[in-house]
Amino acid sequence: MKQAMTPEEIKEQKPYLDWSLSEDEYNYISDTLLGRLPNYTEAGLFAAMWSEHCSYKKSKPVLRLFPNKNDRVIQGPGEGAGVVDIDDGQAVVFKAESHNHPTTVEPYQGAATGVGGILRDIFSMGARPVASLDSLHFGELDDSTTRMKVDGTVRGIGDYGNCMGIPTIAGETTFDPCYQGNVLCNAMSVGLMDQKDIQQGKAAGVGNAVMYVGAKTGRDGIHGATFASADFSDENATQRSAVQVGNPFMEKLLLEACLELISKHPDWLVGIQDMGAAGIVSSSAEMAAEGKSGMDLDLDLVPQRETGMSAYEIMLSESQERMLLCVNKGHEDDVRKIFDFYDLDAVTIGRITAGHQYVLRHDGQVVCDIPVSSLTDDVLEEESTEHKPVRITVAEQEPVWRPKIDDPAATLRCLLAQSTIADKSSFYQQYDSQVRTSTVVGPGSDAGVLRVRGTHKGLAMTTDGNGRFVYLNPEVGGQMALVEAAANIVSSGAEPLAITDCLNYGDPNDPEIFWELHQSVKGMAAACRIFDTPVISGNVSLYNENNGQAIHPTPMVGMVGLVKNIDRVVPSFVQQAGDQVYLVGATRDDYAGSELQKMLTGKISGVVRPFDLDGVHTTMRHLLHAMENGHVASCHDLSEGGLGVALAETLFKTDRGMNLDLRNLTGAQLFSETPGRFVVTVQPDHVPAFEQDLGDAAQLVGTVTNAHWLEAHLADSDLNLSVGELQQIWEEAIPCQMKSKD
Amino acid sequence: MRIAVIVFPGSNCDVDLYEALGTVCGADVAYVSHHEHSLVGFDAVMLPGGFSYGDYLRAGAIARFTNIMPAIIKMAEEGKPVFGTCNGFQILTEAGLLPGALKRNDSQRFVCKAVPLEVVNNQTLFTSRYRPHERISLPIAHADGSFYADQKTLDRLEANHQVVFRYAEENPNGSLRNIAGITNQRGNVLGMMPHPERAVEAILGNTDGLRLFKSLLTNGSVKVGE
Amino acid sequence: MTNVRIFVTYKQSVFDPQGETIKDAIHTLGHDEVTAVKVGKFFDVTIDATGAAVDQSVKEIADQLLVNFNMETYHYQVLEEAE
Amino acid sequence: MTNVRIFVTYKQSVFDPQGETIKDAIHTLGHDEVTAVKVGKFFDVTIDATGAAVDQSVKEIADQLLVNFNMETYHYQVLEEAE
């Protein structure tokens, strides 16, 4: 390997620009933070730690809009994952993370390691992961590359979660051309713990050990940009790879070992953190910063899989299945024995020091000696310029698109075959959704529901996002993302507790994209306040572009809700013939960004109109009240494809049908996507109580029947459809497209 | 009757078996690590589902070299009940306690869903509480569940009534003769791909697996003779 | 030090759908000249031994671990030998 | 008609968890003389072509389908050629 550049050469040749560190930042680091020129390793560490991915320097000002506290929040953003009180001394822990770029490049490993990473965030908090969710957005299935990406992504998520023995119980999969060159793969994990076991990513106590546990370090995932640098010039390029390979078997052992240590020997442990983006440097520097400590690490002690790794490579490697511990002095061997039992490496690689210096040694030399806080806290926040995209201003002037639907039956058939609406069971059946035997409602419903063993409680969870609405109106679209998640949680009979998010956008240096980010976060934040669902964790993924074309702004909301009585979970499909059918929430002419618009016009356009957020919230509260009192037989929220699709879905996999009087709706309105609506069925003897709870918000529209037939009278036409036929269309659409030969 | 649930590195349905036996059936059950050498004091042993050693190489191939394996083989030879579900079944075939092998599913994909099964033989320690040829439904969740054995072995399995469960409608993985579960010749070792331990509580939507554990518990510490 | 490549394949009588699936995919790409595909795995093993000791080693690890003789068979190739 | 064997392996720096786990298992069996294990797969492909057309075919199906160049590389051997 060639000699690394000298500090002076770095100053002159500016390799840091390739690592996305700006000249201003470099100068600030040299002049103000260090008072000298950083050496090669130091410059690399700054570049990584000051990247948007680690520092949120661009998005931070926007993220401050989110509420992140209420009575139940025990831990908000800042740690591995957020923690929420669910009574009885227990807590639910959750977070979501994006793995968009790795998944686009190598779908199987990208998705798998995305799952692996988010699981470590959960168990580093001391919680046992009990469920996973995903949110996937691909290009259209008529493209063979997309089909391969879909297949690889789904297998990757499945193989990792299945091997770990953590059920994947809910998620979403949508298709739109804007994701063709840049797939979105967001993974969410939910953990359960006793509040007394909560851990922090903290390193403190002079003389305490910094221990490295888990897999060996290789040159995985080191920032692509650095590959071009002089440092690697004599390596055979074709043998180099940035792809991280997941080893779920090792992660399972790591999980068990860490949880054993945390629950049985809390006195040995000071802090614990997973090694995620920017590997050892970010975990160790963040732990030291949290503990207001200094740290001295000897990189020669880091278990390595490859030979000749530089300090820079060791520090920035993103090899998977590794954790960093701070262990009380004298207990190093005790800790090592626990990991030994699981056949895992556990090695002391350094100590906590007095003062605040971050010192790294490699090959007998000090390769880094800088203040801890310079890496973690002194990052220059970046102001961004923003302005409203021209397309939105233009759209506001244009006449509203109003479809005319003469044959709603034909329209419904076609909508059910749209890939975003069609049955996703061919994907989620590749996920073990039942392991741990606590899944009360698995994938295929509005929200996944787990029971909490030994209690009467349950947890409901969902991931939702719809980039189309956000693209047309970021602020209202952001509100809708939250409302859709809340609607899914409430549909299952749970009370929304809090959310995590993944904010997926294009290049934030584009003022229009930054505006989208800002406006949509503003919308989400307003909705979070009204629903009292604080944001307890999350992740920002910017630069989702392909050939200069950005994805739709796609904030994903991952919401968890509390079921007070697990015996009162509400199914999403109809129950008994004779039950009364209600439509909850008012229907307007909302077609901008709808599946109907995309299907009929091949694109989306127009203005997504604001809606009454307070009103929707109030309705949901009343609905939940009725559910908790046992007055609701089934409930399904309306989303893509509106009422028409929702009605069909409530009948699938049952033997029932419906007879409906919808004469106050037109054929087109059957497919309007006004947010905050539900189809609810109620047993006849619960009708008075239900109507009392819901008041005007619920409108009686018909009856559940024993004929497997969907019959409805609309203002301008009639529907008369075999449910079996509809179900077949819905079930076959995706498997059929996945097998397509062109 | 005291039952051991073995924990291999990568087992992950160990908890589910333990809860089904202990919490739901009230049985006397304990986890036993693969590091252990002995099963003295236990009347039956169960091998859980999951991914021992990540299913690397072949599902179940590496687990059979763990310390505990000779003790499991000894119990099988003594005629005590030995039960393996999913990965447990794969380990039992790899260890030679059951004939045949489990190949990758024909679809090449992991599959998790409930499947209809026929109880082909209800005259075993594990199935006495089912009716002859009863139709039940149990969840499957595996990528390597396609049972394979040569013709002669298959014929012998059928002739000896060692086929205990068969897929009753579609065959989800390509198993020969729709085989979902078999015993050894003596009848005290049962391996099956479906997960009865996932179907023991109404809240989870299925209780068809409960009678398997109840059968075993009522048949008690019976040893099966030659 | 000897490098050995151990090939493990399904026995002839065992149906292997994977090869068929891949053949179909190849045809989808328009390569109809491909008329058959079979898939197997191999293990590149470095053994700190030479000569007959290598054969002994390979036989033992294949018999005990690498091959399931219910459905698989194997053969191997010595790739290179070095002192 | 030509029979070709295409070998697909992980690139050198890509982690092979399967190979590592198998190596550990081999050590458990007492075969410490085995110092490295890497896992690969191979495809035996029959191609209705000869000569340069075969190379072209192999290159195309490897590029498009059999090999993931983010982490894998391949090479191949013509096993036999027949008219």
Ligand SMILES: Nc1ncnc2c1ncn2[C@@H]1O[C@H](COP(=O)(O)OP(=O)(O)O)[C@@H](O)[C@H]1O
């Ligand atoms: N990638 C996925 N992983 C797990 N479950 C999924 C996935 N995609 C879709 N599903 C499931 O399919 C069902 C329908 O999804 P979706 O249409 O997004 O529901 P909703 O409109 O109620 O949010 C849900 O139960 C969802 O959990």
Ligand SMILES: [Mg+2]
């Ligand atoms: Mg829903």
